[in-house]
Amino acid sequence: MPALASRTGLPPEFLYLREAYPRDRWTSKLDETAAFWLQMHASFRGHQAHMDGLVSQWRASGDAAALHRRLIPALQSFLQHLDGHHRVESGQYFPMMRQIEPRISAGIDLLDRDHDAIHETLEALFHGGMAFHQAVAAKAPDAADTANRLSDLIDANGRPLLRHLEDEEDIVIPLIHLRGLHG
Numbered sequence: 042m043p044a045l046a047s048r049t050g051l052p053p054e055f056l057y058l059r060e061a062y063p064r065d066r067w068t069s070k071l072d073e074t075a076a077f078w079l080q081m082h083a084s085f086r087g088h089q090a091h092m093d094g095l096v097s098q099w100r101a102s103g104d105a106a107a108l109h110r111r112l113i114p115a116l117q118s119f120l121q122h123l124d125g126h127h128r129v130e131s132g133q134y135f136p137m138m139r140q141i142e143p144r145i146s147a148g149i150d151l152l153d154r155d156h157d158a159i160h161e162t163l164e165a166l167f168h169g170g171m172a173f174h175q176a177v178a179a180k181a182p183d184a185a186d187t188a189n190r191l192s193d194l195i196d197a198n199g200r201p202l203l204r205h206l207e208d209e210e211d212i213v214i215p216l217i218h219l220r221g222l223h224g
Contacts, residue, residue, distance in 0.1 A: 055148040058215035075217040088119040096192040109177040155205040
């Protein structure tokens with residue numbers, strides 16, 4: 042199975058639940074937990090898009106101070122929410138899902154490995170954000186360089202994160218709908 046950074050989707054053996062409950066049916070009569078899961082994922086997609094937009098604006102304007110004012114709070118919120126969400130998934134939901142549907146354990150293991158890869162990216166984003174904040178606060182001459190490095194990290198985070206969210210939904214939403222979360 043390809044790593045998250047190079048994966049283009051899930052293998053067929055992980056998609057049997059989605060085949061039984063396809064995406065086009067996820068809008069009606071969705072379990073509360075599944076609806077909340079999708080809402081959280083929409084929030085992360087929105088956070089990523091917002092940061093992408095801020096980076097694009099900065100690349101057009103070159104105003105590192107303006108980027109700092111808007112990006113650092115957005116990045117902090119994104120990091121906190123995504124880290125917390127993954128901790129709940131890996132610590133509570135995924136073990137329960139393995140028990141409810143043992144056949145999908147390899148898919149859940151894959152999602153857990155994704156969390157590890159994403160956590161490395163979150164660490165890099167945190168350190169990049171701190172370096173940028175410190176450079177701007179110190180009015181350092183390399184503030185634009187640190188902004189560029191952070192912007193590159195944000196760009197690099199986007200595709201793997203979106204891939205993970207989609208793959209996780211393809212496993213989790215049908216599993217919740219078809220089997221429930223009542224071990």
